[in-house]
Amino acid sequence: MPEPAAKQGSWVTFPFTLATFTGLILAFGGFLSNLIVYLIQEFNVKSIDAAQISNVVNGCTSLFPVVGAIIADSFLGCFFVIVISSCVSLLGMVLLTLTALLHSLRPEPCENGSSLCQAPSKFQYAVLYAAIALAAIGFGGTRFTLATMGANQFEKPEDRGIFFNWYFFVFYTSSVIASTAIVYIQDNVGWPLGFGISCLANLVGLAIFLAGNRLYRHDMAQGSPFTGLARVVVATLRKRKVLLTSRPEDYLHDQDGAANDVVTSTKKSFRFLNRAALKTEGDLNSDGSIARPWRLCTVQQVEDLKTVIRIFPLWSSSIFLGTPIAIQASLTILQALTMDRHLGPHFQIPAGSILVIVLVTSSIFLPIIDRLLFPLWHKLRNQPPRTLQRIGVGHVFTVLGMVISALVESKRLKIAHKGQVPMSALWLFTQLAVVGIGEAFHLPGQVSLYYQEFPASLKSTSTAMISLIIGIAFYLSTALIDLVRKTTSWLPDNINEGRLDNVYWTLVVAGVLNFGYYLACAKFYRYQNNVHKAVPASA
Known part of the structure; x- marks a missing residue:
């Protein structure tokens, strides 16, 4: 059973989240820093093509945190997104290590100076790309979600500031270690050992994260704020023929919203979006709640989209x-x-x-x-x-x-x-x-x-x-x-x-x-x- 809510969170979780992040960044850096060289030397991929693959992987690991954040906010919460993403990246690292370990998963090496190199088979490409995709998606899902969960363990802004200081410090130091020590091992000792160390770092990071489960403050998924922005766009389109008014009472305010503030803010720019907050027949229930959320939004949601x-x-x-x-x-x-x-x-x-x-x-x-x-x-x-x-x-x-x-x-x-x-x-x-x-x-x-x-x-x-x-x-x-x-x-x-x-x-x-x-x-x-x-x- 989890610990009582009053005892959860705060600095007791700090070693777990930072150690987890250290392991995952070591694994990520060991995977990505030398990927171009690995593709050229072990899979006979042409140099520019290898650079392109690296760019795609970098793009994936940078875009997927946004997807992970939306999933965490809307459905699963940060904890489960981190666990699932870490398992996915671990599976990818295991496959990548196998490509370095098993000769059957790589093409024959090129002769020095030869321009006729054997290309990987379709099966070898499939295993390689599956490994890269799983690792990229998994690491992408943990990078910012782990930072959010770590910061959510603290109530005071100054404590969160200290956490982010250490978060950036761990990111830079772990990235430097991965880009030097692990890459050196890959180049001079062997790819299987280098990728194996990254795989082990991923596993240890996941194990440490799970070990701290009883201590974490688990925030429940409350819905993505992007949904509110999408509702404003949809509501504006559905009410595009409705005439705007200047009376504050014709718009739906937050419970603590002040009418004067709303009048000033809604007239500044992008006035056509105000239709989303304009109350029309059938938009509200008898108790004042919103009957059709994709046709009526609050003024605050409209102003959020304008920002x-x-x-x-x-x-x-x-x-x-x-x-x-x-x-x-x-x-x-x-x-x-x-x-x-x-x-x-x-x-x-x-x-x-x-x-x-x-x-x-x-x-x-x-x-x-x-x-x-x-x-x-x-x-x-x-x-x-x-x-x-x-x-x-x-x-x-x-x-x-x-x-x-x-x-x-x-x-x-x-x-x-x-x-x-x-x-x-x-x-x-x-x-x-x-x-x-x-x-x-x-x-x-x-x-x-x-x-x-x-x-x-x-x-x-x-x-x-x-x-x-x-x-x-x-x-x-x-x-x-x-x-x-x-x-x-x-x-x-x-x-x-x-x-x-x-x-x-x-x-x-x-x-x-x-x-x-x-x-x-x-x-x-x-x-x-x-x-x-x-x-x-x-x-």
């Missing part, structure tokens, strides 16, 4: 901010595979570990931004930086990172064409570090913006908007790479024969245009909650 619409342009600019980063992430690994990755005579940097520079740089600059740069800004300008200003700085650093990527790739191609000693992979560190600094600005800024500006009914899912942005960005990057391959000769299977630098210059142009779009959106945006305090990086 989402107002912030949508800013949100869309973040999609095109994430797309160049997603493209760079996959193509940088392909660059690293053609470069000299040795540090001394006996150690070689795994190609899949190159991207850890982004994580390390972001981790270093988060406290620098909060403890040094923001206080300095406040002192010089006599006011703290606004959230939109922080995101704008992230845009600039991201574009700068693409410029450096293009210049480095131009130099790498010249050296490769001359047949000289391969260029050192250390040249890639600068572009990744600059992108990491940009993420330290714009990612926490976006989390804060959505949490600050979204309506109260959407607070629990507002932070998942970042995951949605990342997912769409990865899928869009996949489509753009396909477009480049079909319309240009810049991305052949052997990137030494292409013009990857032109791809980066294209991203620079797109980034500049998107930054202009962002500036226009930011100029016309008005903060809904009028909060302009500096935002902690761990928010």
Whole structure:
């Protein structure tokens, strides 16, 4: 039997949720960080195709948290979503480990220098893709749901703030360990052991989570707030011919709503949506309750949808901010595979570990931004930086990172064409570090913006908007790479024969245009909650 409600939750659950998250992130990082290399070396997948598969997987793991959040809110609650998702990811990791362990599940290895490599059979592809899909969906379902459940264990906002600080710390440190130690084992000891460690980390994380079940505060599913937004759209369409009035009593208010406030808010923008809250014959029962919920909504629900619409342009600019980063992430690994990755005579940097520079740089600059740069800004300008200003700085650093990527790739191609000693992979560190600094600005800024500006009914899912942005960005990057391959000769299977630098210059142009779009959106945006305090990086 569960413990009494008064004894459930709080700090006693902290070790269980953080240890669970550590295990799952270690498993996730060990699965995804080196996936491109595994596909190329063990399944004879062409380099650009492997990068595309990695982008699709990244997109899935970023989109599915939104699905998981909706399922948790509407039907199962956080606990069961986490358990089911962890079991799904464990099954995927077991299958992936088997593909590395059993020769029958992989094609024959390629001969060095040979262009005739045996492609995987349909059965081998089926097992591989099933493993990848299960792992991606499972890990996606736990990432933000576990954060929500962990925060729900606390009553005080300051306790939740401390939990999120540790959540981000565990995410970065576990990702770094997975991207270095586990990837090194995969490259130098063996894929079966590397994937086996990830599989074990997933299992241990799930076991620890279940062990703390008696201590958790279990929140019941109360319905997704997105349902309320959908009701506003449907009700507006069904009442599209109904004439609007200016009398507050003609609209359905919340029980504690003030009529004067409603009149002011409903006249500001998107007035046509007010029809959803307009009372017509048959909408209410005799006791005042809603008789037809898909024809009548409250004014608050209407205003919630208006808030989402107002912030949508800013949100869309973040999609095109994430797309160049997603493209760079996959193509940088392909660059690293053609470069000299040795540090001394006996150690070689795994190609899949190159991207850890982004994580390390972001981790270093988060406290620098909060403890040094923001206080300095406040002192010089006599006011703290606004959230939109922080995101704008992230845009600039991201574009700068693409410029450096293009210049480095131009130099790498010249050296490769001359047949000289391969260029050192250390040249890639600068572009990744600059992108990491940009993420330290714009990612926490976006989390804060959505949490600050979204309506109260959407607070629990507002932070998942970042995951949605990342997912769409990865899928869009996949489509753009396909477009480049079909319309240009810049991305052949052997990137030494292409013009990857032109791809980066294209991203620079797109980034500049998107930054202009962002500036226009930011100029016309008005903060809904009028909060302009500096935002902690761990928010």
